[in-house]
Amino acid sequence: MSYGDVSRDITPARSRDLRVSGAIRKKAVGGAAKAALPAAPLLLFLLLFLVVPLLTILHSSVSDEQIAATLPETTAALQSWDGTGVPAAAVYGTLAGELRAADEAGTLRRLGRRVQYELEGGLGILLNASRALPEEALPGDAQAIRELMVGADPAWGKPGVWRILQRYDTPYSSFYLRWALGLPTVLDADGAVSDGPGYDFPTIYLRTVLISLAVTVLTVLIGYPVAYVIATSAGRTGAILLFLILLPFWTSLLVRVMSLIVVLQTNGVVNQLLTGMGLLGDPLSFLYTRPATIFAMTQIQLSFTVLPMLSVMRTIPADQLRGARSLGAGPIRAHATIFLPQAVPGIAAGSLLTFVMCLGFYITPELVGSPSDQMVGSFIAQFTSEDLNWGLAAALSVVLCAGAAILTLPLARRVRRHA
Amino acid sequence: MRHYHDLPLWVRLPLYAFVALALAMMVLPLAAALPISLNVDPWFVYPFREFSLRWFEALLSPRWTGAIVNSVLIAVATTLLATGLGTLAAIGLANPRFPFRNLVMVLGLAPLIVPVVVLALGLYIFFGQLSLNYTFIGVVIAHTLLASPFVVITVTATLTRFDFTLMRAAASLGAGRVFAFRTVMLPVIAPGVGAGAILAFAASFDEVVMMLFISGPQQQTVPKLMYLGMRENINPTIIAAAVVTIAFTSVLMAATYRLNRGK
Numbered sequence: 001m002s003y004g005d006v007s008r009d010i011t012p013a014r015s016r017d018l019r020v021s022g023a024i025r026k027k028a029v030g031g032a033a034k035a036a037l038p039a040a041p042l043l044l045f046l047l048l049f050l051v052v053p054l055l056t057i058l059h060s061s062v063s064d065e066q067i068a069a070t071l072p073e074t075t076a077a078l079q080s081w082d083g084t085g086v087p088a089a090a091v092y093g094t095l096a097g098e099l100r101a102a103d104e105a106g107t108l109r110r111l112g113r114r115v116q117y118e119l120e121g122g123l124g125i126l127l128n129a130s131r132a133l134p135e136e137a138l139p140g141d142a143q144a145i146r147e148l149m150v151g152a153d154p155a156w157g158k159p160g161v162w163r164i165l166q167r168y169d170t171p172y173s174s175f176y177l178r179w180a181l182g183l184p185t186v187l188d189a190d191g192a193v194s195d196g197p198g199y200d201f202p203t204i205y206l207r208t209v210l211i212s213l214a215v216t217v218l219t220v221l222i223g224y225p226v227a228y229v230i231a232t233s234a235g236r237t238g239a240i241l242l243f244l245i246l247l248p249f250w251t252s253l254l255v256r257v258m259s260l261i262v263v264l265q266t267n268g269v270v271n272q273l274l275t276g277m278g279l280l281g282d283p284l285s286f287l288y289t290r291p292a293t294i295f296a297m298t299q300i301q302l303s304f305t306v307l308p309m310l311s312v313m314r315t316i317p318a319d320q321l322r323g324a325r326s327l328g329a330g331p332i333r334a335h336a337t338i339f340l341p342q343a344v345p346g347i348a349a350g351s352l353l354t355f356v357m358c359l360g361f362y363i364t365p366e367l368v369g370s371p372s373d374q375m376v377g378s379f380i381a382q383f384t385s386e387d388l389n390w391g392l393a394a395a396l397s398v399v400l401c402a403g404a405a406i407l408t409l410p411l412a413r414r415v416r417r418h419a
Numbered sequence: 420m421r422h423y424h425d426l427p428l429w430v431r432l433p434l435y436a437f438v439a440l441a442l443a444m445m446v447l448p449l450a451a452a453l454p455i456s457l458n459v460d461p462w463f464v465y466p467f468r469e470f471s472l473r474w475f476e477a478l479l480s481p482r483w484t485g486a487i488v489n490s491v492l493i494a495v496a497t498t499l500l501a502t503g504l505g506t507l508a509a510i511g512l513a514n515p516r517f518p519f520r521n522l523v524m525v526l527g528l529a530p531l532i533v534p535v536v537v538l539a540l541g542l543y544i545f546f547g548q549l550s551l552n553y554t555f556i557g558v559v560i561a562h563t564l565l566a567s568p569f570v571v572i573t574v575t576a577t578l579t580r581f582d583f584t585l586m587r588a589a590a591s592l593g594a595g596r597v598f599a600f601r602t603v604m605l606p607v608i609a610p611g612v613g614a615g616a617i618l619a620f621a622a623s624f625d626e627v628v629m630m631l632f633i634s635g636p637q638q639q640t641v642p643k644l645m646y647l648g649m650r651e652n653i654n655p656t657i658i659a660a661a662v663v664t665i666a667f668t669s670v671l672m673a674a675t676y677r678l679n680r681g682k
Contacts, residue, residue, distance in 0.1 A: 032518045039511030039523065042504040042567060046526055049564050053541025054533070060544055222441045229438045244442045250672050251449065252625035254645050255661040259452035261653055262463050269451050272464045299445060331426045360534025363627060367649055377536040384540055384632065394544070397537040404534075 060394035061180075065171035066114040067164075070107050071098045078166040087162055092149055093142035095165075099130045100138065117389070118164050118175065120188045125161055128153035155189040163191045180395035199379070201396070205403065208375040211290075211365075212358035215297045216351045219305035222298070223350065224343075227306045231313035242310075248303045257367050260296050261287060264368075293369035297358060304357060305350035312346025313339075348415045352408055359404050376400045453665070456658040463655075474659040483660065486639040490624055493555070493640065497562040497623035502616040504563070505570025509611075510604070512571070513578040531568045538564065539632035546633055553635030561633055562623040569622060570615030577611030613678045617671045624667070 036043075068075055074095045081087040102108040108130055115122035132152030139145055150157040164187060167173065179185045182202040188194040230241045248256065263269045264286040271283035286292055316339055324334040362377030376396055383393035426434070455463055459471035477483070511517060512524060530538065542561050543552060551557035581604065589599035605612070627642040634643065641660055648657045 032516050035514035035517045036511055039508040039517070042508035042527065042571075043523065045504055045563070045567070046529075049542065049545075049560055050526070050530060050533075050538070053538065053545040056545045057537065057541045225434055226438050226441050229434065241438075241442065244445060247445060250621070250668050251665060252621075252642065252668070254625065254627055254642050254649070255664055256449065258645065258649055258653070258657060258661055259448040261649060262452040262455060262658060263448045265463065265653070268463050269465065299448075302441070302445065332430065335426070356532060360536060362534075362536045363646065367646075377534060380536050380540055381631070384543060390540075390544060393540055397534075397540055400534060401537060 057394045057397050060390055061176050061398045062172050062174065064168065064173040064175055064391060066111055067168035068171050070102050070111045071095065071165060071168075074098055075165055075169040078162060079169055081162065081166060083159065083163055083166065086157060086159060089142040089146045091162075092146040092156075093138075096129075096133055096138050096145045096149070099126070100133060103130050115161070115164060117179070117392075118185060118187060119161055120186060120194055121155070122161070122164075125153050125155045125189075129156060158189045158191065160187045160189040160191040163187065176391040176395035177398065179392055180399045201379075201399075204374070204376055204379060205399070207373070208359055208400075209407070211294060211297070211373070211375060212355050212361075214294050215301055215358050216305070216355045218294065218298045219302050219354050220347060220351050223302055223306040223309060224347065226302075227309040227313055227346075228339075228343075230306075231310055231316075245303050245306050248300060253300055253363065256300060257296055257364055260292070260299070260368060264292060287368055288370045290369065290373050293365050293373045296364050296368045297361060300364065301354045301358060305354045308350040308353060309343060309346040312349070313343050316342045345415060348411070352411055352415055356404055356408055359400065359407075449665075452658060453662050456655055456662050458655065461655055463653075474655040475663075477656040478659055478663065482639070483641075483644065483656075486641050486644050487663075489638065490640040490642070493558055493562060494620045494623040496555075496559045497566050498616050498620045500559060500563045501566040501619040502570050502612060505567045505615055505619070506574050506608075506612050508567075509571050509574035509578055510600075512575060513581070513583075527571045528568045530564050535565065535628040536632075539629050542629070543632045552633050553638065555638070557633050558630065558638065561629040562626055563619075565626060565629065566619035566622040569618035570612070573615035573618065574608055574611045577608045581607050610678045614675050617675050617678075621668055621671060624664070 074091060077091045077094050078087060081091070099108065102111055108126065109123070112123035112126040115126055119125065129149045129152055132148045133145070134148075139148075146156075155161050175185060180201055182200065184193045184195075186194050186198065226241075226245060230238055230245065233241060261268075265271075266283045266285045266287075270286065271280070274280040275283055320338050321334050324338045325331065329337065359375075360377055361375055362381055365373050365375050366378050366381075377400075380393050380396050380400070383389045383396065456474050457470045457472070458467040459469040459473065460467070478487075508527060512520060512527070517523065539561070542557075542564075546552045546557050551560070585603050585607075586599050589603045590596075594602065625642055626640075627646050630638070630640055630643045631646070634640070641664060645657050645660055648654055
């Protein structure tokens with residue numbers, strides 16, 4: 001029998017196998033679709049109201065269309081300018097026309113505010129130019145317009161403002177992200193990088209990380225003994241302790257912060273006690289300080305650190321400790337060599353959770369901290385609702401999320417592998 | 420079990436003292452602050468000249484009653500939406516054939532991990548295009564986003580104990596999918612659904628960051644009024660509002676406890 005015959009012999013069987021496996025595959029695909037069906041409404045909901053808004057933030061952080069939209073011809077004309085001195089007189093004419101149009105459309109101030117982000121006194125420079133233009137028709141002679149503008153504000157005779165306008169012939173830029181990263185972004189009229197009054201974002205990130213770290217360390221130091229005692233207490237005692245540690249999940253964050261404000265304020269109970277006992281001459285203001293912020297956050301986060309520790313500690317068999325003791329280890333040595341190492345995944349999970357949550361804190365520092373205790377979240381809120389600078393708010397959000405991911409994802413992966 | 424008794428006394432005593440202190444730190448500020456709502460004077464120290472319910476009476480003003488009603492309405496709508504979406508999703512995710520199950524699970528829990536202020540900003544910008552800012556629907560959507568993970572978690576937990584062959588048994592006896600869900604699966608997972616619903620309600624009832632971003636000046640809730648009051652000069656009315664909130668959540672907590680014990 002040749003190989004050819006064999007292959008012919010088994011062909012029908014194999015093709016049937018293939019058919020069957022095709023049917024199985026089809027069934028599996030159908031099964032997967034059927035399995036996914038109940039989850040579809042939530043998935044759609046999350047796609048629409050979680051994924052799309054996050055993408056919107058990403059888009060807002062690089063979307064920067066104000067200048068290109070208001071001054072399309074000027075920015076286009078500036079593309080051929082070499083960036084030294086000032087552009088040709090014709091560009092002044094184009095700009096004057098577009099400034100006039102913006103003034104009539106009511107977008108001049110918004111444009112000015114946008115330029116101001118990047119140019120010292122930018123709003124004034126634009127308004128001065130607009131005001132210097134004659135009420136009636138613009139002069140046909142571009143040279144005359146240039147003289148009017150330079151006369152109104154000397155900045156128009158320098159390269160700074162032109163260099164900024166030149167950059168924005170596209171509706172996208174990395175400006176807000178560079179700003180949020182603390183890179184030098186502000187120019188002066190001469191086009192030189194200026195310190196400019198502004199926000200020191202790197203310091204704010206550092207502060208956010210340091211406060212979060214302090215809270216994480218405190219919750220681990222306080223939480224480990226608490227989790228240990230709860231894990232090893234049986235019956236009613238354990239239940240009561242667990243109830244106390246779960247309390248924060250049930251009392252709103254605001255209520256707890258409120259109670260701290262009431263107790264710690266200058267005319268509050270703590271000051272009353274301390275002065276009453278003669279420990280303090282005059283009441284102290286504990287509130288609106290860094291320690292108050294860290295204390296409040298620690299109090300709020302303690303249970304988040306404790307719960308993962310607790311669930312890991314409960315799986316550590318007591319027999320192992322008894323075994324270690326029977327082999328001659330002292331109680332402390334048994335704890336340090338048997339119990340503690342096995343509790344590490346819980347400690348890591350709990351502290352990671354608390355750290356990530358702390359990075360996004362906003363309400364608590366705002367209510368019990370001083371202006372120099374505000375974390376990134378407060379600035380996102382401030383730029384959204386007070387300064388109406390959504391581009392910067394979005395860029396700060398991107399930096400916050402990316403930073404949190406970079407700081408924690410490698411650790412999170414390791415924690416997952418251990419768990 | 421009680422291997423801590425192994426530790427020598429000189430370790431155990433400080434350990435207990437430390438744990439007692441830590442737990443006191445959790446409870447004492449509340450215990451000291453809440454009774455001040457009964458002080459007749461607007462002062463924050465003990466003892467009181469006289470007890471009074473005047474700060475609770477202040478909660479009967481239209482401003483506060485409006486906020487209480489609004490909070491409850493938002494929380495009820497959020498609970499219904501989040502419980503429906505979350506329960507269905509958990510049932511889907513319990514199926515091992517679910518495509519990209521881990522990824523979807525991460526997506527489902529993401530609202531708990533992404534900072535609320537970032538979610539709020541994203542929704543605020545996105546809602547601006549949909550004209551959903553300052554609307555009841557917008558707030559309910561935002562709260563549902565935050566509340567749905569709780570339902571997914573609690574229902575998923577009860578489903579791990581659910582025997583899916585029961586559903587096949589029901590089908591073999593002629594039950595349709597919906598009928599089988601209602602009569603076989605739902606009674607078994609009800610404690611998880613109930614616990615998830617209560618957590619969703621509490622999450623919405625306490626929520627303030629989303630409110631600050633996407634609710635209008637006309638839309639007040641209890642947490643929002645408390646927050647605004649705390650930013651200015653704190654007033655005993657806010658403590659009274661906190662007492663009411665705590666009483667409310669305590670009832671919810673007792674309900675969850677009973678649900679969990681009943682299973």
